[in-house]
Amino acid sequence: MGYPVNTPDDDTYYRLSPDGSYAYLSSYRIGGYGEKDIYTINYIKNATIRGKVYSLRDSTIIPG
Secondary structure (H helix, E strand, O other), rough: OOOOOOOOOOOOEEEEOOOOOOEEEEEEEOOOOOOEEEEEOOOOOOOOOOOOEEEOOOOOEEEO
């Protein structure tokens, strides 16, 4: 995982919830309350997007 979840600092104890919708992370970050704080990461569920993409040149449907 990249920034902002994983930073060059000492980010430890990443734990994902059983349903995958959030996780906890222990980290030292600017604006925290102590040396290490516990942060919650909320994940957005996957979404299915359906539609058609048309060519600007001739208005035909682009496959795939």
